Amino acid sequence: xxxxxxxLFLCCSCIxxxxxxxxxxxxxxxxxELEYQKHDSVYSLFRQEVEHLEQVRKEVNSGILxxxxxxxxxxxxxxxxxxxxxxTIKDLELNTDDVFPNGVNFDSHPxxxxxxxxxxxxxxxxxxxxxxxxNGFDLDGxxxxxxxxxxxxxxxxxxxxxxxxxxxxxxxxxxxxxxNEFKPHIDSMSAVYQGLINDLEKKTEQLYQKVHIxxxxxxxxGPDGFPIGYERVFPRIHGVIAQxxxxxxxxxxxxxxxxxxxxxENPPVYEEVDxxxxxxxxxxxxxxFLKENLMYPGIAKEKGISGKVFFRFIVSGTxxxxxxxxxxxxPDCYECDMEARRVLRLMPDWNPAKKGGKxxxxxxxxxxxx
Numbered sequence: 001x002x003x004x005x006x007x008l009f010l011c012c013s014c015i016x017x018x019x020x021x022x023x024x025x026x027x028x029x030x031x032x033e034l035e036y037q038k039h040d041s042v043y044s045l046f047r048q049e050v051e052h053l054e055q056v057r058k059e060v061n062s063g064i065l066x067x068x069x070x071x072x073x074x075x076x077x078x079x080x081x082x083x084x085x086x087x088t089i090k091d092l093e094l095n096t097d098d099v100f101p102n103g104v105n106f107d108s109h110p111x112x113x114x115x116x117x118x119x120x121x122x123x124x125x126x127x128x129x130x131x132x133x134x135n136g137f138d139l140d141g142x143x144x145x146x147x148x149x150x151x152x153x154x155x156x157x158x159x160x161x162x163x164x165x166x167x168x169x170x171x172x173x174x175x176x177x178x179x180n181e182f183k184p185h186i187d188s189m190s191a192v193y194q195g196l197i198n199d200l201e202k203k204t205e206q207l208y209q210k211v212h213i214x215x216x217x218x219x220x221x222g223p224d225g226f227p228i229g230y231e232r233v234f235p236r237i238h239g240v241i242a243q244x245x246x247x248x249x250x251x252x253x254x255x256x257x258x259x260x261x262x263x264x265e266n267p268p269v270y271e272e273v274d275x276x277x278x279x280x281x282x283x284x285x286x287x288x289f290l291k292e293n294l295m296y297p298g299i300a301k302e303k304g305i306s307g308k309v310f311f312r313f314i315v316s317g318t319x320x321x322x323x324x325x326x327x328x329x330x331p332d333c334y335e336c337d338m339e340a341r342r343v344l345r346l347m348p349d350w351n352p353a354k355k356g357g358k359x360x361x362x363x364x365x366x367x368x369x370x
Contacts, residue, residue, distance in 0.1 A: 091229030
């Protein structure tokens, strides 16, 4: 009787365990489905927040590019032009205290990159989300015990991910808050930039006007009694070319530097060559250079002035630029002439002309369109 009783006990235990395992399996499947739905809901909410954040980021970054970046670039051009014009004014020995009472100093000008630093992270950092993918697992081939172990593991994973993702969900929300709070400061900085641009445009026109008046005075009263710098700045007004003067050395302006050269060693400058000098990169590169550096003078904008400034300059046998002269300017817009001359002096070295298979100095005639 005892063996039979033991067998019956074991059978009942197995049946009970099987029913318990099936019940647990059913509970775990339901719990797994619930945790999966929680995870999916949090992820869906997260995606909505991130999409909103990215939209705001795009709008703000586009605004920064169109306002702060462009205006800072415009300021750099204006400052560059002022420095170059001041060099010309120095040659003419003119006084600029009425334009710059404290001298030329732009150290106080703001820069947009340090200004934007408080929201750099909010505008660019990737927002993290912990995602758990089951990739379509199949439990049918597994014993109940293995199924239950697997389900327990997955449930724990989803619970952990959901816990952390609820925390991560606050990140895009905080970034949005930071950006929205900072937006008014961006508008204020844009207004500051515009004020500086207006001020420098006015000062640039004042400097150009000084040079223009000096040129007219030199035309009417020169060359006697004027500083030697007038001959260098306005070499064709009185037909006085430095090389024809009775001196042993001549000053040749080359990319902002003055180099003393013995007259007897000066190579000729050719009008006609076999291969003309060209801007490095060709016409397309030259137009790009003008687009990036040429600024439309404020007075020309106000009066609706347009036209071409015709230049003549020398490209040496090494490609350097010198003797940049206005041959024909735009009527009633001396500022256009000065701005175009400033930009041409910024040009990189050209590809020199060739004559007889050798690189030579040559004249180049070039129009600049406003």
